Amino acid sequence: xxxxxxxxxxxxxxxxxxxxxxxxxxxxxxxxxxxxxxxxxxxxxxxxxxxxxxxxxxxxxxxxxxxxxxxxxxxxxxxxxxxxxxxxxxxxxxxxxxxxxxxxxxxxxxxxxxxxxxxxxxxxxxxxxxxxxxxxxxxxxxxxxxxxxxxxxxxxxxxxxxxxxxxxxxxxxxxxxxxxxxxxxxxxxxxxxxxxxxxxxxxxxxxxxxxxxxxxxxxxxxxxxxx
Amino acid sequence: xxxxxxxxxxxxxxxxxxxxxxxxxxxxxxxxxxxxxxxxxxxxxxxxxxxxxxxxxxxxxxxxxxxxxxxxxxxxxxxxxxxxxxxxxxxxxxxxxxxxxxxxxxxxxxxxxxxxxxxxxxxxxxxxxxxxxxxxxxxxxxxxxxxxxxxxxxxxxxxxxxxxxxxxxxxxxxxxxxxxxxxxxxxxxxxxxxxxxxxxxxxxxxxxxxxxxxxxxxxxxxxxxxx
Amino acid sequence: xxxxxxxxxxxxxxxxxxxxxxxxxxxxxxxxxxxxxxxxxxxxxxxxxxxxxxxxxxxxxxxxxxxxxxxxxxxxxxxxxxxxxxxxxxxxxxxxxxxxxxxxxxxxxxxxxxxxxxxxxxxxxxxxxxxxxxxxxxxxxxxxxxxxxxxxxxxxxxxxxxxxxxxxxxxxxxxxxxxxxxxxxxxxxxxxxxxxxxxxxxxxxxxxxxxxxxxxxxxxxxxxxxx
Amino acid sequence: xxxxxxxxxxxxxxxxxxxxxxxxxxxxxxxxxxxxxxxxxxxxxxxxxxxxxxxxxxxxxxxxxxxxxxxxxxxxxxxxxxxxxxxxxxxxxxxxxxxxxxxxxxxxxxxxxxxxxxxxxxxxxxxxxxxxxxxxxxxxxxxxxxxxxxxxxxxxxxxxxxxxxxxxxxxxxxxxxxxxxxxxxxxxxxxxxxxxxxxxxxxxxxxxxxxxxxxxxxxxxxxxxxx
DNA sequence: AATGAATGAGAGTTCATTCAT
DNA sequence: TATGAATGAACTCTCATTCAT
Numbered sequence: 001x002x003x004x005x006x007x008x009x010x011x012x013x014x015x016x017x018x019x020x021x022x023x024x025x026x027x028x029x030x031x032x033x034x035x036x037x038x039x040x041x042x043x044x045x046x047x048x049x050x051x052x053x054x055x056x057x058x059x060x061x062x063x064x065x066x067x068x069x070x071x072x073x074x075x076x077x078x079x080x081x082x083x084x085x086x087x088x089x090x091x092x093x094x095x096x097x098x099x100x101x102x103x104x105x106x107x108x109x110x111x112x113x114x115x116x117x118x119x120x121x122x123x124x125x126x127x128x129x130x131x132x133x134x135x136x137x138x139x140x141x142x143x144x145x146x147x148x149x150x151x152x153x154x155x156x157x158x159x160x161x162x163x164x165x166x167x168x169x170x171x172x173x174x175x176x177x178x179x180x181x182x183x184x185x186x187x188x189x190x191x192x193x194x195x196x197x198x199x200x201x202x203x204x205x206x207x208x209x210x211x212x213x214x215x216x217x218x219x220x221x222x223x224x225x226x227x
Numbered sequence: 228x229x230x231x232x233x234x235x236x237x238x239x240x241x242x243x244x245x246x247x248x249x250x251x252x253x254x255x256x257x258x259x260x261x262x263x264x265x266x267x268x269x270x271x272x273x274x275x276x277x278x279x280x281x282x283x284x285x286x287x288x289x290x291x292x293x294x295x296x297x298x299x300x301x302x303x304x305x306x307x308x309x310x311x312x313x314x315x316x317x318x319x320x321x322x323x324x325x326x327x328x329x330x331x332x333x334x335x336x337x338x339x340x341x342x343x344x345x346x347x348x349x350x351x352x353x354x355x356x357x358x359x360x361x362x363x364x365x366x367x368x369x370x371x372x373x374x375x376x377x378x379x380x381x382x383x384x385x386x387x388x389x390x391x392x393x394x395x396x397x398x399x400x401x402x403x404x405x406x407x408x409x410x411x412x413x414x415x416x417x418x419x420x421x422x423x424x425x426x427x428x429x430x431x432x433x434x435x436x437x438x439x440x441x442x443x444x445x446x447x448x449x450x451x452x453x454x
Numbered sequence: 455x456x457x458x459x460x461x462x463x464x465x466x467x468x469x470x471x472x473x474x475x476x477x478x479x480x481x482x483x484x485x486x487x488x489x490x491x492x493x494x495x496x497x498x499x500x501x502x503x504x505x506x507x508x509x510x511x512x513x514x515x516x517x518x519x520x521x522x523x524x525x526x527x528x529x530x531x532x533x534x535x536x537x538x539x540x541x542x543x544x545x546x547x548x549x550x551x552x553x554x555x556x557x558x559x560x561x562x563x564x565x566x567x568x569x570x571x572x573x574x575x576x577x578x579x580x581x582x583x584x585x586x587x588x589x590x591x592x593x594x595x596x597x598x599x600x601x602x603x604x605x606x607x608x609x610x611x612x613x614x615x616x617x618x619x620x621x622x623x624x625x626x627x628x629x630x631x632x633x634x635x636x637x638x639x640x641x642x643x644x645x646x647x648x649x650x651x652x653x654x655x656x657x658x659x660x661x662x663x664x665x666x667x668x669x670x671x672x673x674x675x676x677x678x679x680x681x
Numbered sequence: 682x683x684x685x686x687x688x689x690x691x692x693x694x695x696x697x698x699x700x701x702x703x704x705x706x707x708x709x710x711x712x713x714x715x716x717x718x719x720x721x722x723x724x725x726x727x728x729x730x731x732x733x734x735x736x737x738x739x740x741x742x743x744x745x746x747x748x749x750x751x752x753x754x755x756x757x758x759x760x761x762x763x764x765x766x767x768x769x770x771x772x773x774x775x776x777x778x779x780x781x782x783x784x785x786x787x788x789x790x791x792x793x794x795x796x797x798x799x800x801x802x803x804x805x806x807x808x809x810x811x812x813x814x815x816x817x818x819x820x821x822x823x824x825x826x827x828x829x830x831x832x833x834x835x836x837x838x839x840x841x842x843x844x845x846x847x848x849x850x851x852x853x854x855x856x857x858x859x860x861x862x863x864x865x866x867x868x869x870x871x872x873x874x875x876x877x878x879x880x881x882x883x884x885x886x887x888x889x890x891x892x893x894x895x896x897x898x899x900x901x902x903x904x905x906x907x908x
Numbered sequence: 909a910a911t912g913a914a915t916g917a918g919a920g921t922t923c924a925t926t927c928a929t
Numbered sequence: 930t931a932t933g934a935a936t937g938a939a940c941t942c943t944c945a946t947t948c949a950t
Contacts, residue, residue, distance in 0.1 A: 026909095045360055047274035051945060061911045062946080072945065129419055130357025133272045136421050143420040151413070174412065174438050181408035185401065186378075189415070192356055193370040194363050211401050219445035253934080278920060288936045293921065480913085499814045501728040505941060515915045520942065583873055584811025587726055590875050597874040605867070628866065628892050635862035639855065640832070643869070646810055647824040648817050665855050672900035732924060742932045743925080753924065 030068050033058045037079050042123050046076055046131050076131065077138050083124060084142055095157045101166050102213060104157070109183035109209035112150055116184055117199040122191045129192075151176050161222075168222045175220060182212030257295050260285045261306050269350045273303055273358050303358065304365050310351055311369055322384045328393050329440060331384070336410035336436035339377055343411055344426040349418045356419075378403050388449075395449045402447060409439030484522050487512045488533050496577045500530055500585050530585065531592050537578055538596055549611045555620050556667060558611070563637035563663035566604055570638055571653040576645045583646075605630050615676075622676045629674060636666030711749050714739045718760050723804050727757055727812050757812065758819050764805055765823055776838045782847050783894060785838070790864035790890035793831055797865055798880040803872045810873075832857050842903075849903045856901060863893030 036058025040049045051072060055062050069075035094108040115121060128139045154176040161167040169175045185208055190196040200208075263285025267276045278299060282289050296302035321335040342348060355366045381403040388394040396402045412435055417423040427435075490512025494503045505526060509516050523529035548562040569575060582593045608630040615621040623629045639662050644650040654662075717739025721730045732753060736743050750756035775789040796802060809820045835857040842848040850856045866889055871877040881889075 045357075048360070050943085055912090062913095063911050063948085064909080066946070067909075125420075126356050126359055129353050130272065130274075132353055132419075132421055133270070134275060136424075139420040140422050143416065143422050171438065174435065177412040178409055178439065178442055181412050182405055185404040185408050189370065192359075193352075193366040194359050195367050195370050197363075208401065211398065212405065215405055215442060215446040219442035256934090277918080279918085282937095289921080290923080290937070291935055294934070299920070483913090497814070499811065501811075502815065504939075506939090509916095516942080517916070517944080518914055521913070526941070580810050580813055583807050584726075586807055586873075586875050587729070590878075593874040594876050597870065597876050625892065628889065631866040632863055632893065632896055635866050636859055639858040639862050643824065646813075647806075647820040648813055649821050649824050651817075662855065665852065666859065669859055669896060669900035673896035731922085736933085743934095744927085744932050745930085747925070748931080 029060065029064070033060055033065055033068055033075070034079050034082055036060075037075055038083070041076060041079065041127060042120075046072075046127050073131075073135055076127075077135060080124070080128060080138055080142055095153065101161055102217065105179065105213050105216070106209060108154065108157075109179070109212060110205055112180060113184045113187060113205045113209060114199070114202075117187050117191050117196075117205075119199065125192065150180060154179060166222050167220045169220050175216075179212065179216050182216055183209050185212065256287065256291070260287055260292055260295055260302070261309060263287075264302055264306050265310070268303060268306065268354055269347075273299075273354055300358075300362060303354075304362060307351070307355060307365055307369055322380065328388055329444065332406065332440050332443070333436060335381065335384075336406070336439060337432055339407060340411045340414060340432045340436060341426070341429075344414045344418045344423075344432075346426065353419060377407060381406060393449050394447045396447050402443075406439065406443050409443055410436050412439065483514065483518070487514055487519055487522055487529070488536060490514070491529055491533050492537070495530065495533065495581055496574075500526075500581050527585075527589060530581075531589060534578070534582060534592055534596055549607065555615055556671065559633065559667050559670070560663060562608065562611075563633070563666060564659055566634060567638050567641060567659045567663060568653070568656075571641045571645045571650075571659075573653065580646060604634060608633060620676050621674045623674050629670075633666065633670050636670055637663050639666065710741065710745070714741055714746055714749055714756070715760050715763055717741075718756055719764070722757060722760065722808060723801075727753075727808050754812075754816055757808075758816060761805070761809060761819055761823055776834065782842055783898065786860065786894050786897070787890060789835065789838075790860070790893060791886055793861060794865050794868060794886045794890060795880070795883075798868050798872045798877075798886075800880065806873060831861060835860060847903050848901045850901050856897075860893065860897050863897055864890050866893065 033054075036056075037049075037054045040053045040057045043049075044053065051062060051065065054075070055065065058065070065075065069078060094111045095104050097104065097107070099107075128142050132139045151173065155172045158167060158169055158172040158175055158179075162169050162172065187196070187200055187205075187208070191199070260281075263283075264276075264281045267280045267284045270276075271280065278289060278292065281302070282292060285292070292302065296305060321338045322331050324331065324334070326334075352369075355369045359366045378400065382399050385394060385396055385399045385402055385406075389396050389399065414423070414427055414432075414435070418426070487508075490510075491503075491508045494507045494511045497503075498507065505516060505519065508529070509519060512519070519529065523532060548565045549558050551558065551561070553561075579596075582596050586593045605627065609626050612621060612623055612626040612629055612633075616623050616626065641650070641654055641659075641662070645653070714735075717737075718730075718735045721734045721738045724730075725734065732743060732746065735756070736746065739746070746756065750759060775792045776785050778785065778788070780788075809823050813820045832854065836853050839848060839850055839853040839856055843850050843853065868877070868881055868886075868889070872880070
């Protein structure tokens with residue numbers, strides 16, 4: 001019995017938080033508020049950010065924010081909903097190109113590792129993690145279950161390769177997760193905890209991704225050749 | 228040029244926070260406070276936990292807490308220092324046993340994955356991550372640079388196996404990090420974000436560790452036999 | 455080498471405290487807060503007065519006070535600034551009248567003594583003195599360096615009398631200070647310390663001022679006649 | 682009807698605060714505590730001084746202080762009682778010497794002015810004033826009604842001079858108070874408010890005292906000679 | 909619809925005082 | 930008797946939220 005982590009999500013995890021307000025329909029103003037909130041939240045974190053700061057950054061009044069969003073948590077949740085796509089969609093085209101498996105994995109791995117260690121991603125993730133106790137569904141939604149979820153995308157790609165006989169893989173989802181981990185080998189953790197205080201340099205990412213591909217293909221290469 | 232993440236830690240990251248006060252030396256009361264604080268922090272997170280909550284949970288007065296700890300941050304930092312050992316040292320003996328490489332890696336991987344996904348570890352890590360901006364050294368200390376750091380321990384083991392010819396590894400540190408990632412394949416992330424709301428079942432951990440060992444040995448087995 | 459105490463005031467002593475906030479501009483509410491604060495401060499003194507007391511006395515919420523004033527010290531400083539004028543300007547016209555020197559000094563002395571021993575002035579001075587360590591410029595500003603400073607005003611008058619030959623005075627500033635002291639002969643001290651728990655009666659003030667004028671004119675009368 | 686300020690003191694103003702503790706009889710320890718308290722109070726003021734500071738400065742435990750003194754206010758009151766003598770007694774011998782009136786007044790005036798403007802006196806007075814609302818009797822006691830009260834001492838001297846015909850004075854008490862004010866001309870105020878942040882130099886004191894004597898003798902000299 | 913002044917509960921922290929040892 | 934750890938009320942100040950305009 002296996003757990004498909006791309007689908008595990010309890011309750012209404014993936015549904016947008018209910019209770020859309022009646023007032024506050026102007027989408028431009030809405031974006032304006034979210035932009036200001038993003039700036040402030042990213043800089044200060046959820047708790048340290050004050051609604052006054054956001055008011056100032058967004059250039060709207062306090063009352064207006066409360067017309068468009070129920071409260072601070074709601075504002076944050078909607079912001080994260082919006083940002084989710086920006087964070088997860090980036091790698092989806094890397095596997096489209098008509099290149100060798102090795103090269104495709106390389107581009108994909110580098111893109112993924114670069115993205116996952118970026119200041120922006122790390123800050124957003126830290127925030128989402130830090131409000132986890134108060135807003136459990138938010139983090140849940142944030143990480144998983146989008147159609148462009150990297151695991152799903154890579155899994156699809158691996159399945160196509162298996163069909164073509166290029167790769168030999170029993171459990172494509174596990175393999176996809178393995179590859180993603182091999183491509184980052186703890187970078188994510190080190191970044192999240194601040195042990196690395198900046199994204200790793202491009203050369204380091206390439207070194208790690210190449211090492212990961214070597215291991216990955218040693219196990220899954222369909223041609224019998226050691227990578 | 229590679230980055231040895233087991234050593235990356237700036238400033239006085241690993242030094243214990245100086246300035247232990249002279250009063251407040253009763254270790255029993257100290258533990259009592261830390262226990263209460265742990266309960267509250269684990270439940271609410273750093274910001275949401277109030278000193279009043281902790282007062283109540285610890286069964287001591289507010290003043291007493293401030294005799295033993297300088298402030299909320301100090302209390303939290305000391306708590307994390309205490310917990311760090313419990314979190315990081317568990318896996319250190321798994322590799323001592325006189326068994327085959329495969330079996331040794333299996334025990335170690337299972338222990339590590341079990342530990343890393345436990346409710347306790349996950350909550351602690353969430354908290355440490357969430358205070359990263361205010362207490363950067365804490366997270367840094369927390370994750371790395373103990374002698375029993377899993378990466379260090381495994382790296383040492385791998386080097387011994389390379390010396391014996393059992394394994395063939397260019398870069399033992401990278402390999403150690405690869406193995407640890409393969410043994411958890413994203414469990415950590417899913418747990419941290421709440422996508423998985425409970426530790427994976429033992430069977431799932433074993434399945435994933437076994438899959439990881441298969442890939443790992445495909446790349447590094449010294450005997451040429453596919454794992 | 456003499457010290458001109460009307461000018462001794464170091465640093466930015468006389469400059470109004472900078473940093474008036476943009477919000478909190480309603481002058482009515484501002485006065486309302488200052489009035490409440492005045493009542494409480496006068497009754498309790500700076501330290502003993504709590505912001506909660508002031509909140510209650512002013513009939514506004516705590517938050518509102520902090521919109522209009524940065525903190526307790528700022529509130530107090532602004533209060534004293536406001537009161538300063540009421541305290542120091544009162545005697546400025548007493549010397550304008552076209553009467554004999556003796557009568558002019560008499561009116562001025564009585565006004566000054568009455569004012570200096572009033573409950574209001576004494577309480578304000580006690581407070582200013584008691585915060586001297588924390589807000590040195592406040593006390594400094596408070597006492598001196600206004601154009602209507604009694605010493606300056608009287609000194610000017612005496613100089614004009616010297617020019618007219620009515621009085622013969624070497625050092626008009628010293629003489630001014632002497633007259634002011636003669637007009638109060640320790641009333642200020644006794645009131646400040648509470649040895650006198652009420653302003654002296656009008657008759658007592660007149661007796662003392664008359665006695666002071668007698669001494670003063672004995673020394674400085676330009677006509678050689680004993681007063 | 683005149684007010685004799687050397688006697689005006691309501692209630693039990695001059696009586697030592699009742700309620701002597703039964704325990705805490707060791708006078709050496711008592712002095713030790715008072716010495717520590719004096720150091721701390723002088724440095725920090727009444728409110729800012731904490732009992733812990735005093736504990737440390739006195740080298741005794743908290744409990745011990747509360748054996749010898751009822752509470753912080755009582756401790757302060759007793760301290761001021763003890764210090765009162767040191768502050769007021771200094772000038773008592775200045776008038777004994779067998780010298781001319783002018784010289785006697787000069788020594789006395791200089792001593793008095795020097796004393797009244799000293800850092801020690803000013804700090805003590807500021808403190809006493811600042812607790813006036815909470816401990817009204819303390820300040821009252823502090824200033825007046827000791828046998829060596831400068832007004833009383835000087836008044837006695839003046840009366841003897843009047844008896845001898847050296848001086849001609851209607852109201853010796855008023856004259857005494859006048860002289861004391863002439864000898865300080867506001868120095869006390871300027872020091873109290875911090876307009877002067879150090880005692881005036883000796884030369885300045887002499888200048889002022891000499892000016893005061895000139896005025897005083899112009900009014901009261903029994904020999905008809907202008908001073 | 910939009911504003912932003914006002915609210916007041918609640919935060920972290922201090923410290924005079926007590927009392928078991 | 931002397932101690933100093935423990936107490937908890939009270940402090941200043943913040944800020945998410947409301948609502949009269």
